[in-house]
Amino acid sequence: MKLIIAIVQDEDASKVASTLMENGFSVTKLATTGGFLRAGNTTLLLGVNDDKIETVMGLIEKVCKSRKQVVSASTTTTVPGTPGVYSPFPVEVVVGGATIFIMNVDQFVRI
Numbered sequence: 431m432k433l434i435i436a437i438v439q440d441e442d443a444s445k446v447a448s449t450l451m452e453n454g455f456s457v458t459k460l461a462t463t464g465g466f467l468r469a470g471n472t473t474l475l476l477g478v479n480d481d482k483i484e485t486v487m488g489l490i491e492k493v494c495k496s497r498k499q500v501v502s503a504s505t506t507t508t509v510p511g512t513p514g515v516y517s518p519f520p521v522e523v524v525v526g527g528a529t530i531f532i533m534n535v536d537q538f539v540r541i
């Protein structure tokens with residue numbers, strides 16, 4: 431079994447969670463905040479058998495769209511690709527589809 435941690439945009443969160451549940455997957459939704467944009471996003475937790483990983487990835491990919499977002503000028507906003515260089519101007523970044531981590535699960539217990 432694997433634990434899938436998928437960080438998605440709030441705009442896609444309800445649709446992707448309901449799509450996954452309609453396809454028989456259990457989902458936990460957490461309200462989270464991205465460190466860079468400091469804006470809300472949603473983190474989904476799914477415990478999934480190994481042979482279903484591709485199915486889950488396909489469903490997430492089908493629903494989650496990447497979007498452009500403009501980050502206003504800030505002393506904490508670095509120029510993309512140039513860490514440590516701060517931009518005095520708004521910077522455009524592409525956010526999501528989804529950022530996905532897949533981890534091995536040692537044990538899955540329901541008591």
Ligand code: 2BA
Nearest residue numbers: 437463464465466467468508509510511523524525526529
């Ligand atoms: P945020 O940290 O708010 O980042 C939003 C978007 O800003 C990122 O989209 C990326 O396009 C851009 N970005 C992030 N850090 C940057 C930097 N230092 N300089 C320039 N641009 C930067 P995504 O890559 O699609 O990430 C979406 C969200 O997924 C992130 O929101 C964060 O909450 C999460 N995430 C992404 N990579 C992660 C990682 N390695 N570990 C933990 N969470 C991650």
